[in-house]
Amino acid sequence: MLWLTISCFSYAGTEQPTGGSYGLALDPVPTVNFVFLTPANAQQQQAKDIVQHSSILTTVRQLSQTRYVFAPSLDIVFGSTKGPNFDSTQNEIQIPYQYITQLLQHVAKTTPYTTQQQRYQATTDALLLTLLHEIGHAYILDRAIPILGNNETMVDNFVTILLLNDIDRGDEIAINSNQLFSIHAINDTPLSNNLFIQQHSLSQQRYQHILCLVYGSDPTRYQPLLDALPLVQQQQRQCNDIYSTTHQGWLYYLDI
Template identity: 55%
Template sequence: MCSNLPKEKYKSQFGIYVLTLIFSVLFYITTAHAGTTQNIGTNLPVDDQYGLVLEPSPTVNFRFLPSNTAMRQTEQFIEQSPVLETIKQLSQKRFVFSPALNIVFGSDDGPLFDPVTNSIHIPYQFVSETSQLFKKKGLFNTQREVNQATEDALLHTLLHEIGHAYIADRAIPILGKEEDSVDNFATILLLNDIPRGDDIAINSADLFALEDLDTDSFDDADFVSEHSLDLQRYYNILCLVYGSNPNRYQRIFDELPVAERKQQKLRCPDYFTVINQGWLYYLAE
């Protein structure tokens, strides 16, 4: 059958048809993939139907074992502490675990990470002794300051143990002592993500310094331990804090002799940069 349409009109309608077909194909491609949006560079879940980013679910669970009368106050101290909310928020942003990581308070042993049960164990006794040590050494003037330092040390300890869990979960290669690496993990998170994280890190370092004061002598067990010596851990944290903001912490090494003080001030900014970049490479955003 021959068309009676003029050639110009025929060409115009054919062009409109082609454009309509192209737009239809593009629309189909766009909508067909709307429910399979990929989370490039993020661990946030995506709604399968609409491709919308949803609020992440907490990936850390807290469990409190029954305490005896002597530890009841410590249990309540932990439950009411803002430390738990801080860990929960970080678990949605920085270290997302699947299956969820369980943090158990009131265990007999610890602080430790158990890779078999994928759980962290924090004895009430550890928190109680930390508070007593801060108070005994007279580092702080008020009970409120003691409580704050105890919360800070608890947060650093939890992040330290979460560091072990994160290394196991992500199969992160560690060259050197893992204990030193997770000390760095905890401190880097404090300095990057937590309000007053530098103060928290310093209070946590002070705990190691106080524990060192209670050490009269060293034996072979101290030198073959998987942990560095308490005083080494203390200065390592201070080095990261100084390196993160040298202008603010000009006097952080004043207790050291002049030569060692100068050496730390030269070394720590570069040290912080290396450690910071290394951990931020692995930590989720």
């Protein structure tokens, strides 16, 4: 099977002689490789095109050079037969083309978006969430970060902190995550039988935790967000502390 690999590099500094004096020489350190397996049909080709024409690759590449540097490199394989999944034995994230197609169909069926551009944007938002989720699992394993609690909540925190600090429209993507991945939204859609969705679909409790982080990051800006939720004032104040603690915890690892 043919494939296309795109490598992303970060750089580690080492002192080397430069023009008779010591300067900083940059050695390439691979962090993330994008691998595109050959599509088997027109539908898979469309899925591949959606990814390559979106900002996803640029976003993941930039983050791989500043936030989650992997050495040895982490492969992200589009067109795999399994997944979405992080395969720790192969050190790769697997994303089937079929999953991207299912996301597009899900968006078309369950959202009010009327234009192809809007549907493609919502699809790539959902795919970015999926990728960051699996990258979170890979990063926690790579850095041997202690898991002191629920593993999925820890990864939700990782994803949300990155969305809020590093990604254009990240707050919007986090807020819309329930619309994209809630059990209610996914019922009777092509995604309902997907193993990744069955394992990771957002419960209302997980979604409220994500919203709590968003609100806690800037209570004044996001006050209307929680006005619509059944959270008392004391719970809203706790969101400030929850975000601060979560942000400081990931600051230790992500250099935010």
